[in-house]
Amino acid sequence: MNKEYINIALADDDEDDRFFFTEAFEDLKIKNRVSTFKDGIELMEFLEESSLLPDLLFLDLNMPKKSGIECLKEIKANSKFNEIIIAIYSTSSSEEDVENTFVLGANIYIKKPNDFEKLKKVLSEVVTTNWQYETSGLNKENFLLRL
């Protein structure tokens, strides 16, 4: 990622989670731009119209109007969004959700941490990962991020 800024997007209906998310990125010593969306529809509208696509997209699964799974399907069906790295960002890590999102082509599955420090750690891990290298060795074992 040779750009000046890393473009980061988050779609999450939970106001507190969006707050933690932006606060965590503010604390991180990484130049970034975070845009947040409160549901799937808002996110998709942004992606369709924006000329500057995010490098990293964090998707909550359980959202009103349009769920994370639906957004994932639409993004993966559109070649325009091929470059976007998709991280699932969810409260649960049920087998079913992990399996589904892996099959649909998400890059990583993050279970929302219950500690702010952990959150910062997780996010920095995801942002600093060399995804070009990582995607080539994609497998189910390390899909679910464990720290």
Next chain:
Amino acid sequence: MFLTPSKLLKIVFGLGLFVILCIGGFTYKHINSLSESTEVVKDTYNLRSELEYIISNLKDAELGHRGYLLTHDSIFLEPYEESAEKIKNNLSRLDTLIIKNKIQRQNLNQLELDIAKRFVIFNKSLDIAEDKIILSQELLLLLHDGKIKMDRIRNDISVMLVYENKLLVENQKKSEQALGLTPLFLYGILVLTLVLLLIAYAKINRDLTVLSETNEDLEIFKKLTEQAEVVSKSGTWIWYVDENTYHFSDNLYKLLGVEPNSFEPSLENLFGFIHEDDREGLGQEVNSMIKNEELPFVNYRIVQPDGTIKHFKAHAQLIDNGFEDKQLLGVTLDVTDEFDNFRLIEERNLELERNNKELSAFNYVASHDLQEPLRKIQTFISRIEAKELVNLSEKGQFYIEKIKSSSSRMRMLIEDLLQYSRTNNSKNDFKNVDINLLLEQAKQELLDSIEDKNAEIISSDLPTMEVVSFQIEQLFINLISNSLKYSREGVAPVIKIKHQEILSNDVEFLQKSLFKYHHKIIFKDNGIGFEQTYSKKIFDLFNRLHGKSEYSGTGIGLAICKKIVDNHQGVIIAEGNPGVGATFTIYLPFLK
């Protein structure tokens, strides 16, 4: 070639009849020849007597002739002329008697000639005698000549008699030869016929015995069938295809809710019982039955006279044994109970499905909605700890600490409960897995606490088993973490894992198992152990043997273990020895 009993019988009777006919023919022929030879004997006898009459008549003629010569009294001429007349008759009768024989005819001709010559001499001498009373020389010569002629006649007759005798003897010989064999022959044939008839009788007798035995068997079979029909709630029926008539068994009537034979067995009458919604469908099946002479399984409902609706199932097959008329044999079953049970099971299945859906909805709520506020509480606490803790009083800091431990305990509870409710049997997940691998993964999962406690896990080689792998891994995790949690202070935990294959019969509580073999896996630790009285209780949900402050735990871990083992149709047993250690033994069934 194999002969059927009836065919054999027919042959035997045909043979007997033929033999009797033969006997009749032979007897007729022999009686015929017998009467023929009697006829011959009679002819011979007649011939002899005629010849003798001729001699005697000639003598009478001679006597009359001599009397006349002596007396010239015409009274003597009467017998002479009578005799001449008689001889003529005799000769004509002889003529009819010996028509057939050539030699005798020649002899007869000779005799006739000689007799004629004799009478010429008689007449000549009578003519002479009329003229002269005294015997002249000429008359004497004639008398002499007459005697010679008489001798010749005697000779002729004796020749004929001898010949006739010869004929008689020959004839007798011939008929004796012919008749001599007849009685023996007839007797032999009669005996043969009798033997044949006896054989036939014995055969018939035996067949009759077999028949009566078969009849008895049939009778028993019929009773059995009737009983079976009642017990199995079924009825039988026969369709005589050629006559298009039906026979219904007694129980079929009873299944319809009526008395046996209370109506004429016919399709029309049966259709009166069929539920009106099923009439059309069944009608089509019956039409195809009439066309194809076969009835596949059909289901339909009937309405009994009292209004009860019953579910029937019928099937029929054509029996064509080649000899008798074609028959379609059918069985009708009352499947109402089966149907009701099926419906009940279906209802329960639906209910179960609903329950499962509710449960998974609960799982979802628990995993998302319950965890979300909790996670936020914890995250905000972590923010306070990082940024604002210094601004709080000591008490405030203590309260924060309490909120923190309570919320983390709540998280643990929710996670364990989720784990427990997810441990459901998923039949398709059973796969052959190397158990060593699962143990290795469990150890990886617990790597931190194993290292923290400086624990040692010693395991023997474990087999490959057909299990739900994530569940068995969870089982190992829970058992090991249980041992780590309840280790004795100051003693490094040692967990020994052993395996052996056992026969189910060798273990008392496994004797009722449907499986012949069990895997026995033992987890033995050197922890604080427990009182044996709690060996069953520790598997109960939320059951804890220690206070929360002593050992952290939710009381769900071992309950999950029990549920997993139950899912695998196995048994888990705990044995404790306070201050020494605990042993968990798992029995999992398998087939060899």
